[in-house]
Amino acid sequence: MRYSFAMLAAAAASATAAPGPDADGKYTLTAPGIKAQFIPYAATLTNLFVKDKDGVERDIVLGYTNTSYYPVDPGHPVYNAIPGRYVNRIGNGTYTIDGVTYHTQLNDGPNTLHSGTNNWSFRTWNVTKFGNDSITFAIYDKANSSQGMPGDVEASVTYSVSANTWKISMDAKSLDVKSPLMLTQHTYFQLDAFANPENRTIWNHTLYAPSAKRALVADQNALPTGVIANISKDAIDDFWSAPHELGFASGNAEFENHCGNGCHGYNGALAFDDERNKQEVALTLSSEWSGIKADLRTDQDAVVLYTCNWNDGKTEFKDTQGVEGQDKFIPRDGCIAIEAQDYVDGINHPEWGRLEKQIFGPGQKYHWESSWEFGTI
Numbered sequence: 001m002r003y004s005f006a007m008l009a010a011a012a013a014s015a016t017a018a019p020g021p022d023a024d025g026k027y028t029l030t031a032p033g034i035k036a037q038f039i040p041y042a043a044t045l046t047n048l049f050v051k052d053k054d055g056v057e058r059d060i061v062l063g064y065t066n067t068s069y070y071p072v073d074p075g076h077p078v079y080n081a082i083p084g085r086y087v088n089r090i091g092n093g094t095y096t097i098d099g100v101t102y103h104t105q106l107n108d109g110p111n112t113l114h115s116g117t118n119n120w121s122f123r124t125w126n127v128t129k130f131g132n133d134s135i136t137f138a139i140y141d142k143a144n145s146s147q148g149m150p151g152d153v154e155a156s157v158t159y160s161v162s163a164n165t166w167k168i169s170m171d172a173k174s175l176d177v178k179s180p181l182m183l184t185q186h187t188y189f190q191l192d193a194f195a196n197p198e199n200r201t202i203w204n205h206t207l208y209a210p211s212a213k214r215a216l217v218a219d220q221n222a223l224p225t226g227v228i229a230n231i232s233k234d235a236i237d238d239f240w241s242a243p244h245e246l247g248f249a250s251g252n253a254e255f256e257n258h259c260g261n262g263c264h265g266y267n268g269a270l271a272f273d274d275e276r277n278k279q280e281v282a283l284t285l286s287s288e289w290s291g292i293k294a295d296l297r298t299d300q301d302a303v304v305l306y307t308c309n310w311n312d313g314k315t316e317f318k319d320t321q322g323v324e325g326q327d328k329f330i331p332r333d334g335c336i337a338i339e340a341q342d343y344v345d346g347i348n349h350p351e352w353g354r355l356e357k358q359i360f361g362p363g364q365k366y367h368w369e370s371s372w373e374f375g376t377i
């Protein structure tokens, strides 16, 4: 890259003035043992660097090297973004509040996914605060801008870092009428940063979620049926009785279509015990190869796990990842998205008792908080 006079002048100014984005539009936060970078598009985390067991910095989340590609990518996997205002699926694209039935856009087979068109993960958020270790993004979502979502919503996400830790805090308000609100940080991990020269799949990563003893049973379109099942020890969804490799059940016949037709592995929700201590670690993801482990703490009552079945092997990972001399393609099953949130499609299941955690009106506050603490095993 050639440096123009204007760019040099801007660089000189930014050394003394308040910090701003770099030439790629990334905002960088740093603390001991961690560096996190963000762009306003979809309030996305683009890079997350932590040290592996040998002290090598690894960029452990998915994304694109080219930040201009996020808005135009037709696949739009919501890489480490904030989908909203109601994340995941709405069964039949229909829900009812106070006797009024609303219809949302069917963009995922017979259902709505991530609120349909003009969802939050397709918009450039405003940066309202930025410092060395914290950034806040805000969005003002007009009524019906996602079809079938009534009332204006005001929301923000604050990302901050401290020693080895990334914290995420979200707030939202529905200003005029009652609206569904359910958010998540849709984080995709690959704790080896695709640098394991032998294997890029996620199957040898290990997951442990000791209080995730129930699963939301889902149909062939990954929509919950309403049944919440206890997970027995060593069953396909058992990550509670002991840490299990994500591929531990790959020999089971049911693994093949476990997350819907043609979808092997995981794309479903697990519910945490209601009485668990929310200050404690809810879930740990680790990889023996890099030795990196990630501990999730969250105030949410469920988590969606998606083991990247739909990766077609044609998308490349970032320049900050992989091994010199190898290609950069992400294989099927090459990552895992871990999305702390409330129960999927709870607005259509009053029997679950989730309505007051998913429908908000004037004067009420939606809040979501999680953190990831990184270390080595």
Ligand SMILES: *[C@@H]1O[C@H](CO)[C@@H](O)[C@H](O)[C@H]1NC(C)=O
Pocket (backbone or CB within 6 Å): 066, 067, 068, 069, 072
């Ligand atoms: C980055 O992506 C944008 C949008 O697709 C494209 O126009 C641009 O050429 C890309 N830049 C590079 C260096 O590939």
Ligand SMILES: *[C@@H]1O[C@H](CO)[C@@H](O)[C@H](O)[C@H]1NC(C)=O
Pocket (backbone or CB within 6 Å): 091, 092, 348
């Ligand atoms: C969706 O519609 C079908 C057919 O009308 C019905 O059987 C099913 O229960 C509905 N599901 C939800 C979640 O509303």
Ligand SMILES: *[C@@H]1O[C@H](CO)[C@@H](O)[C@H](O)[C@H]1NC(C)=O
Pocket (backbone or CB within 6 Å): 107, 113, 114, 115, 116, 117, 118, 119, 122
């Ligand atoms: C989100 O909105 C964009 C822009 O309107 C649209 O192209 C996209 O299909 C929507 N994505 C989903 C998952 O609904």
Ligand SMILES: *[C@@H]1O[C@H](CO)[C@@H](O)[C@H](O)[C@H]1NC(C)=O
Pocket (backbone or CB within 6 Å): 131, 132
């Ligand atoms: C932010 O980081 C810069 C560069 O390391 C440093 O000069 C500055 O004092 C820091 N500001 C605060 C508020 O910590």
Ligand SMILES: *[C@@H]1O[C@H](CO)[C@@H](O)[C@H](O)[C@H]1NC(C)=O
Pocket (backbone or CB within 6 Å): 123, 124, 125, 126, 138, 139, 140, 141
């Ligand atoms: C950002 O702020 C401007 C000015 O207040 C507003 O017009 C715009 O809608 C905001 N963008 C988003 C995504 O909320």
Ligand SMILES: *[C@@H]1O[C@H](CO)[C@@H](O)[C@H](O)[C@H]1NC(C)=O
Pocket (backbone or CB within 6 Å): 103, 144, 147, 148, 149
């Ligand atoms: C909201 O969107 C739905 C679906 O597109 C449409 O039927 C309805 O008329 C819209 N409502 C308003 C107030 O624009």
Ligand SMILES: *[C@@H]1O[C@H](CO)[C@@H](O)[C@H](O)[C@H]1NC(C)=O
Pocket (backbone or CB within 6 Å): 198, 199, 200, 201, 203, 204, 247
């Ligand atoms: C990677 O490991 C998984 C789990 O052991 C295995 O199923 C897969 O075949 C391996 N892939 C390669 C390219 O070795």
Ligand SMILES: *[C@@H]1O[C@H](CO)[C@@H](O)[C@H](O)[C@H]1NC(C)=O
Pocket (backbone or CB within 6 Å): 228, 229, 230
């Ligand atoms: C699930 O386990 C709980 C606690 O052990 C028990 O009370 C409940 O009846 C079980 N539910 C089903 C559907 O088996």
Ligand SMILES: *[C@@H]1O[C@H](CO)[C@@H](O)[C@H](O)[C@H]1NC(C)=O
Pocket (backbone or CB within 6 Å): 203, 204, 245, 247, 248, 249, 250
């Ligand atoms: C990777 O996972 C597979 C399937 O669970 C297992 O058979 C294999 O031993 C694991 N490999 C390593 C190196 O742990």
